Amino acid sequence: MKAQIIKILLVEDNPGDAFLIQDKLKNDSNIKFELTHAEYLYQAIALLKKEYFDVILLDLLLPDSQDLETFVSIQEEAPNLPIVVLTGIKDEKIAIQAVRQGAQDYLDKQKATGETLGQAIRYAIERKLTQQQLKQHSKKLEKANRELEALNQELEAFSYSVSHDLRNPLTSINACCSLLLEQNNDRLGEETQEYIQLIRNCSHRMEEIIDDLLTLSRMKYSQIKIESVQLSAMVETITKELQQKQPQRNVEFVIEPEIEVRGDRALLQIALENLLNNAWKYSREKQTAILEFGICQLDDKEQIKNEEGENKNLTNSSQAHSAYGRVCTQKTVGLLERNSKTSFPSPPDFDRKKDTKQLVYFVRDNGVGFDMEKAEKLFTPFQRLHSASKFEGTGIGLATVQRIIHRHSGKIWCNAAVDRGATFYFTLEL
Numbered sequence: 030m031k032a033q034i035i036k037i038l039l040v041e042d043n044p045g046d047a048f049l050i051q052d053k054l055k056n057d058s059n060i061k062f063e064l065t066h067a068e069y070l071y072q073a074i075a076l077l078k079k080e081y082f083d084v085i086l087l088d089l090l091l092p093d094s095q096d097l098e099t100f101v102s103i104q105e106e107a108p109n110l111p112i113v114v115l116t117g118i119k120d121e122k123i124a125i126q127a128v129r130q131g132a133q134d135y136l137d138k139q140k141a142t143g144e145t146l147g148q149a150i151r152y153a154i155e156r157k158l159t160q161q162q163l164k165q166h167s168k169k170l171e172k173a174n175r176e177l178e179a180l181n182q183e184l185e186a187f188s189y190s191v192s193h194d195l196r197n198p199l200t201s202i203n204a205c206c207s208l209l210l211e212q213n214n215d216r217l218g219e220e221t222q223e224y225i226q227l228i229r230n231c232s233h234r235m236e237e238i239i240d241d242l243l244t245l246s247r248m249k250y251s252q253i254k255i256e257s258v259q260l261s262a263m264v265e266t267i268t269k270e271l272q273q274k275q276p277q278r279n280v281e282f283v284i285e286p287e288i289e290v291r292g293d294r295a296l297l298q299i300a301l302e303n304l305l306n307n308a309w310k311y312s313r314e315k316q317t318a319i320l321e322f323g324i325c326q327l328d329d330k331e332q333i334k335n336e337e338g339e340n341k342n343l344t345n346s347s348q349a350h351s352a353y354g355r356v357c358t359q360k361t362v363g364l365l366e367r368n369s370k371t372s373f374p375s376p377p378d379f380d381r382k383k384d385t386k387q388l389v390y391f392v393r394d395n396g397v398g399f400d401m402e403k404a405e406k407l408f409t410p411f412q413r414l415h416s417a418s419k420f421e422g423t424g425i426g427l428a429t430v431q432r433i434i435h436r437h438s439g440k441i442w443c444n445a446a447v448d449r450g451a452t453f454y455f456t457l458e459l
């Protein structure tokens with residue numbers, strides 16, 4: 030293949046040095062070049078304005094410009110051209126500064142051979158090209174991100190105002206139904222009363238959905254305030270309230286004490302309420318339900334638990350994750366997990382280095398559970414695995430929890446089996 034001719038602009042005030050550099054380059058058979066020489070900065074700038082070059086070889090000490098200023102002026106004139114700084118011993122420090130500001134390389138003009146000079150030129154051109162391509166890609170990506178963010182915001186604003194505007198007519202429907210039932214009770218037949226009651230129930234459900242949707246959209250953009258939050262105390266309060274609402278239920282609570290995290294108190298309250306409400310709701314068919322809140326750490330040994338609950342040592346970590354998932358360290362593993370034979374799955378996009386150091390919080394119950402094949406859907410709004418006739422709900426809770434965890438730069442994932450309970454794990458990285 031015929032070597033491409035590289036057009037070089039050499040900016041060098043000393044004609045002797047300029048001659049030497051040109052001579053050295055001629056000795057490098059790998060480079061075919063055409064060299065234009067400028068002795069002053071103003072000449073170099075004038076040449077850059079009217080001619081195309083592939084690379085600039087730049088001496089920083091010129092009669093009309095000194096040090097870094099020379100580099101800055103040339104870079105301003107030709108921001109897309111690779112610049113290799115040629116230094117004398119005196120200006121090496123400045124040359125390094127020039128590299129920090131975007132010069133591709135710096136060479137001692139006395140020591141450089143034809144080969145090193147030629148190599149530096151070729152690499153500088155390649156590097157600059159790659160940098161420019163990267164810059165273009167990241168600009169495109171940034172633009173796409175901005176567009177997506179704007180679209181998301183629009184969608185959120187839309188669903189917020191729709192939900193908001195739906196509330197008013199619903200309130201009127203509810204009020205009219207109540208008035209009809211209260212004031213005309215005697216005149217209404219039994220069937221009509223039932224119909225009105227049905228309208229009321231439906232509009233109540235719609236109110237619930239709207240409220241949940243409003244919470245969901247608020248989670249995305251509400252200001253986040255980071256402080257120290259006592260998670261265990263929060264769980265204690267929520268579970269007490271649940272028990273008070275249904276005192277007839279027989280529920281054993283296992284709450285790891287004194288868990289404290291950094292996060293947004295109000296958002297974490299909503300997340301825990303949702304997870305604990307679910308644990309409470311989906312374990313209600315158990316004679317003795319067990320609700321657990323705890324903390325564990327993903328084991329950084331290659332230890333996994335197989336379907337029969339035996340521990341195995343695997344050397345291949347990807348095999349470990351994909352086949353079975355990781356187990357908690359025995360010290361901190363939850364009560365139900367120790368008793369049951371379920372494995373501990375890895376979080377989504379498992380990053381071995383980072384995630385094995387993470388503390389993982391979990392909410393677990395021994396209720397109806399679900400089929401893990403369908404688990405992916407659960408964090409999408411309106412996706413429910415249980416029928417509304419059996420378990421009431423809007424299907425927006427877990428989507429809300431996921432948003433809250435993501436706003437804390439954390440991950441959320443689950444593990445469950447039909448009739449063997451469910452565990453929701455999450456991390457918080459703020």
Ligand SMILES: Nc1ncnc2c1ncn2[C@@H]1O[C@H](COP(=O)(O)OP(=O)(O)O)[C@@H](O)[C@H]1O
Binds near residue numbers: 308311425426
């Ligand atoms: N602890 C749990 N046990 C069993 N299934 C659960 C549990 N938590 C959530 N689910 C399943 O995930 C679905 C989505 O949960 P969520 O978004 O909170 O909606 P909702 O509770 O209103 O149905 C639920 O409908 C249910 O099928």
Ligand SMILES: [Mg+2]
Binds near residue numbers: 303
């Ligand atoms: Mg729920």
